[in-house]
Amino acid sequence: MDLKLLLAILLVFIFSSKTVTICSAEENNKDWWKRTNYYQIYPKSFQDNDGKKGIGNLDGIRGRLSYLKEIGINATWLSPIFKSPMVDNGYDISDFKQIDPLFGSMYAFERLIERAKEIGVKIILDFVPNHSSDQHEWFKKSVEREKGYENYYVWHDGIPDKKNESIRLPPNNWRSVFRGSAWTWNEKRKQFYYHQFYKQQPDLNFREEKVKEEMKDILTYWLEKGVDGFRIDAVPHIFEHKDFLDEPVISNVDPEEYASLNHTYTYDQNETFEIIYEWRKVLDDYTKLKGGEDRILLAETYSPLDVKMKYYGANGKKGAHFPFNFILFNLNKKSTASDYVKYVEDWINVMPEGETANWVLGNHDNPRVVNRIGRDKANLLNMFMLSLPGITVTYYGEEIGMENIELPESDYIKDVRDAERSPMQWNDNESAGFTRNVKPWLPVAPDYKTRNVKIQRQKPLSNLNQFKFMTKLREKYNFFDSKNFSIKKGSESVVIVTRSEIEIFFNVGTTSQNVKIDWYKKFEVLFMNEHSNRRIGDIIYPSDSNYVIKLLPNEVLITKVSSSY
Known part of the structure; x- marks a missing residue:
């Protein structure tokens, strides 16, 4: 099929059908966060609009907000933009109420908020309460x-x-x-x-009431500026045991390493849950007072599942709207269909009743999906995440398949994690369209000439267009709701996700697979990934295919199911 024709068919599908109505307009406004695809922006690497520093800034983000709408994103959280000596790339804050000049001014921030509200993108700030800079x-x-x-x-x-x-x-x-x-x-x-992190990041003492009040005041300050919520950094570290007891030692680990101790006295202390509940109340009280849509809290925690669930709330107290779910980070190149099903069910089965699931594949502290799972499976994993119920969170550049860069032995090197923080690849111009006239703060990935937004917009089965198709499908068939969701193993390598009349097949293996299908169903192909030999509009009849669907290695096949009789 001609590529232009294929792209045209894709666009017709995306925009021709009516979206399923799932609740009233009033409820939509109140619970917007439950039906949203989120996107993390690392400001230093997203867009330098003036070409003066080679570092991304707020005006650059403002200029790219329409791109977020294009790919189906309605909320973005920004890694820290506050005044900082930048020892830890902004996570060492010297003034919680000021914008760092590196990113622009308060006026630039206010313009960003204004533009975001115009086009319907929620802005969520990184809130870093555990510590400050030693320059504060x-x-x-x-x-x-x-x-x-x-x-x-x-x-x-x-x-x-x-x-x-x-x-x-x-x-x-x-x-x-x-x-x-x-x-x-x-x-x-x-x-x-x-200091639980760098020595330039002294821990704040939350047993001091004045510190608690300071942080509540900071939340209110930015709410007044028009932000829609906060992602709370390093949540489990906020409190430590008041008696300063030695932590149990783990044998056979370098005693200088963090992993050499069982962190029973410095991680997930009971008081930490309570402070999250207090901050949730600050946001809820503000919304009651000022009106408008919900302001939300997102909690970063790598805690065990049973502990993580406490951050949702307890004993009638509300906590974070959702603690980040990193369970899909466990998937690797050798993961089977059983692994995919297990990890999804592990989260859903322990989540408190009435809460909303969320799914995360990457962030600024972990290697990119391509580096963890391989190029052939990276896009499959993105599509898999977007097929799941609840909220999705995408790290910038994952939608085009960006990968880690090799950090050169030069003045670039500051943090090994910078490998996953390279400049966004917008086009095939110098510096990938991220900046101009100056050296970017980190090297651009060497594949930017062939892997960028501009090129992928033109390729029907590019990572970008597959991502866009899935976000539209989520909206059209209400993938946010868990009531119409089921997941099962079709074979040792095939995962089948069902969303109402939509059935999606994922071959996570490296060999072709035959999957049995019901005799009374027919399957219309709505879309597929680059590993498929199907075409949009193909009809699969069970009797014509010996009651199986054949899936090629790493193939994703999205079908609409109906009765064949």
Whole structure:
């Protein structure tokens, strides 16, 4: 079939049919977040609109909001854009109420909000409450023991060295996520301060009521600016045990590594759940007072499933609208159909009644999907995620199949995770259309000439057009609702997802598979991925195919099922 004709058929399908009405307009507005495809933007890497710094900025994001609508995205969360020394790429905040000049000004932010509301894209900010930068005024005042700020951070006298009592040692064996002791001595204050991440990121003390009030005030400040919610960073780290007890040691692990301890006293403490419930109340109270649509909380946590569920809420208290679900990160090149089914059911079966599922494939802290699962399966996995009930969260560039870059031995290197943070590939111009006239802050992936948004818009079975088809299908057939969802194994390598009359076949294996089909059904091919030899509009009759559907390796086949009689 001619490629232009195939693209035309795709567009006709996407835009010709009426969307299923799933609730009233009022309910739609209130619960918008339950029926939304989310997208993470890493601001430094999305779009540099002026070509002055080689770093993405707020005006660049504003100029690309229409792209998000094009691909079926209605909400985006931005990694930190606040004032920062950039020791940890913005996760070390020196002023929670100011925009870092690297990204623009408050005026630029307000223009971004204004434009987002015009076209219907929700803006969600990264909220980083666990710690600040050591350059924050709070920390400087706490070092000086300025009245009112003495206990803003976690300070400890330490313990005397038994060999030399004039030397103080850290109070316990707690480790930093980034290796080594989580305690650093401050000579001026003559105490250790606690930091679960870099030493330039001192942990705030949430046992201090003033700190709690500061954070609630910060939430309200940005709500007044018009944001639609917050993604809370590093949630399980917010509280630590008040008695500073040593954590149990895990044998045969380098004692300097974070993984050398069982984090019973520094991770998922009971008080952490309560503070999330308090922040949810701040948002709900604001909505009641100001009206309008729900403002939402998203919680980043890599906790065990049973613990993660507590972040939804408990004992009548509401928590995060959803804690991020990273369970699909477990899938790899060798995963079978049983693995795919199991991971989906594992989440759905433990989720509290009435809550909304969510599915995440990537973010700025993990290798890209292509690098984890391979080029042949990466797009299959994207389509699989988009077939599931509830919310989906896509990391920028995954929709075109971007992959990690190799970090050169140069001034680029700062964080090994930067490999998955390379500039967005918009076109085949210099620097992939991300910037102009200047060197981008990270190298552009070498395949940008052939893998970019501009080229993929023109290819009917490109990653981008498959992604766009799936987001439209989700809307048209209400994939957000779990009531019309089922998942099963068709063979050792084939997963079958059913959404009302839509049946989607995923061959996750490396060999062709024959899958039995019911004798009374016929299957109309709506779409497929690049590994299929089917065509849009093909009709599969059971009797004509010996009651099986043959699927090629890594093939995705999307069909509409009806009775053949």
